[in-house]
Amino acid sequence: MFAVIEDGNRQHRIQEGDVLSVDYRDGAEVGSSLTFERILIANGGGPSIIGSPMIDGASVEAEVVIGEDKGPKIEVQKIRRRKNSRRHTGHRQKYTRVKITSISVPNLEIGEAAEAPKDEAAE
Numbered sequence: 273m274f275a276v277i278e279d280g281n282r283q284h285r286i287q288e289g290d291v292l293s294v295d296y297r298d299g300a301e302v303g304s305s306l307t308f309e310r311i312l313i314a315n316g317g318g319p320s321i322i323g324s325p326m327i328d329g330a331s332v333e334a335e336v337v338i339g340e341d342k343g344p345k346i347e348v349q350k351i352r353r354r355k356n357s358r359r360h361t362g363h364r365q366k367y368t369r370v371k372i373t374s375i376s377v378p379n380l381e382i383g384e385a386a387e388a389p390k391d392e393a394a395e
Contacts, residue, residue: 273317273382275375277332278310286332286372293341296366300336306370308332314375317383330377338369 274287280295300306311330314321321327343365350359 273315273375273380275314275330275332275377276312277308278312278326279308283312286375288372288375290372291337291369292372293343293367293369295368296340297336297368300339300368302336302339304336305373306334306336306368308334311377314377314380316377316380318381321377321380327377332372332376333374334370334372336368337371341367341369343367 274285276283276285278284284292284294286292294306297306309326309331311327311332312323312325314327314330321330323330345362345364347360347362351357
């Protein structure tokens, strides 16, 4: 089962148990829960449910794993040649790391996952 959620003008494809970084939430403590209600598409092994633009009544629960996580440092340099003018700045974006605990979508058919065929010659 998977879903595509929208958060912070970004879309994430998630499953239960996934750990992902979302935009920084001020006051989000480790162990607290977050709810994402902007679900675009969901699939449980059968036919997909596609929202127009969102699926009504769908939600995803997540648990905060790391309250404040920092992304990679981005360095910005501006140089005007032959003018002896230089500017050097940097930036590190803050993120909140969450673990997906449950996906609930009304009227979603949960099918069994198809197993990969086993190679009998290898056994």
